[in-house]
Amino acid sequence: MRCAPSAGAALVLCAATAGLLSAQGRPAPPDPQRFASWDEMNVLAHGLLQLGHGLREHVEHTRGQLGALERRLGACGAACQVPGGSAAPPQAPARAVASGEAVPEVLRSLQTQLKAQNNRIEQLFQKVAQQQRHLEKQHLRIQNLQNQVGLLAPTHGDSGVAKPARKKRLPKMAQLAGPAHNASHPHRLPRDCQELFEEGERQSGLFEIQPEGSPPFLVNCKMTSDGGWTVIQRRQDGSVDFNRPWEAYKAGFGDPQGEFWLGLEKMHRITGDRDSQLAVQLQDWEGNAELLQFPVHLGGEDTAYSLRLTAPVASKLGATTVMPTGLSLPFSTWDQDHDLRGDKNCAKSLSGGWWFGTCSHSNLNGQYFRSVPRQRQQRKKGIFWKTWRGRYYPLQATTMLIQPTSAIAAS
Structure with a gap:
């Protein structure tokens, strides 16, 4: 060249x-990994x-x-063609045109x-x-x-609570959330909202917790008559984009007082090796509401944060092929495909990240529609729960809450 x-x-x-x-034409030799700006x-x-x-x-x-x-x-034209294959005209160089071909x-x-x-x-x-x-x-x-480095930045002080450095992960959350109710408490932070409830707290709101082996972080606690629940997801107005990659779903994003996703790693830290109860609140555009509550177990990142359902619950939620031991659904995003479909990336085909099985049972992190789209192909990308309003009905609002049960070692 x-x-x-x-x-x-x-x-x-x-x-x-x-x-x-x-x-x-030849395979390139492996280059050592390097980073450029x-x-x-x-x-x-x-x-x-x-x-x-x-x-x-x-x-x-x-x-x-x-x-x-x-x-x-x-x-x-014909001057360039010599009939019968005879020699070229005398004025043309012999090497220019040897024949009509x-x-x-x-x-x-x-x-x-x-x-x-x-x-x-x-x-x-x-x-x-x-x-x-x-x-x-x-x-x-x-x-x-860079975000992870910001979270791991060393902090100082006797309380062991690091607020400014850890809020770099969710800047919108840090700006809008305001102070936690227990920010000034001198004693150790509770492990989760349930432990906060057991200590006598009955007011719902934002609290700082610190699960075992985790740095402190802010959560939205919902206090009810049966204990403290941690809000892990909320959709209500489409103000936050949920079509994000794996790292975003792992760390969390959004505003805990509005639309947000707490983060898979924080959820796993809260539940640990304990079985949990998952509560799902659904609302349609006609004002109807539905509350689902069932036992789950959330694995760590080594299992792609798999959500394990018992066989009766999986069947009730629409799964057709369920083993007697239950059903395990890994979490999937458009850039990390772990769903149970071998021929399709559910997160890329639909929208958002979710515990997809065969792309058709549920997706509460899908695209938010402020009205029901006319086209069926578009509606399937929305927020849906098949066993309630059907596969092609995009819901108006959802809230997901989790509450660890008694400490039971995971099998």
Whole structure:
């Protein structure tokens, strides 16, 4: 590959592009993992795109020249063809046209070269686009790592409660939540809302808790006559985008006083190895409400935060194939597919992250619709619970709460 100065690309970009093209025929050796800044990689990708555009312009110019040549040869007509295969006219050089087949042969050769050049340029564009996608994913991972570093920042003080550093994960939550009711308590923080209830708290609201082996974090507690429940999800107005990747669902997002998702890791820390009760509150657009409550067990990240249901509960929720030991549903997002469908990514086909089975039983983290869409294909992407209002009815509001039961070791 030649790189002319008129192409307008820097020498380093030309060399990088030549390396991409020359590596097409052999596998590239594994490169050691390295991290480059987002700005550097973005500049390189932008430069490669500019170089690709320059090459494309060069091809278009060459194609125009070839078209002019074809027109000139066409205008030549019979003068370029020698009847009976006789020799060319005396004024034409002997090597220019040896026979009536020479000119078409030259044209076919030029066309073949031009097509090969076009193919190489298209491959270059595909490689650049692929690298751009990799850069975007790398940028997302860097942001997630920065958030995790912010959570792990050392804190000082005798109380052991770290507030400002930990609120970097959910800036909107930190700005809108306000102080927790137990923020000034000098004693240790409760493990969960149930323990807070057992200590005598009867007021619902925002509290700071600290499960075993976890840093403190803020939760919304719902105090009822039968104990303290931790609100882990709420949908009510579509103000928060729930179509997010795995790391967002693991860490949590949103506003605990509005729409939010507490976070899979926080949920697992709260429940630990204990069985729990999951309460699901549903509301449709006609003002009807439904409350479901059933036992569950939530695994850790090594199980993709699987939600284990007993066989009777799984059957009642619409599952058709259930083992006697129950049904285990891993959590799935569009970038980490763990659902039970081998031919489809439920989170990508629908919307949001959820404990998908076969994409058709429920999805309380789907797309929020402020009215029922007319198209059935669109409605299936909404918030639905099949055994209540059906597969294609997008709900208006949902709330999910969890309450650990007595300490029972997970089987």
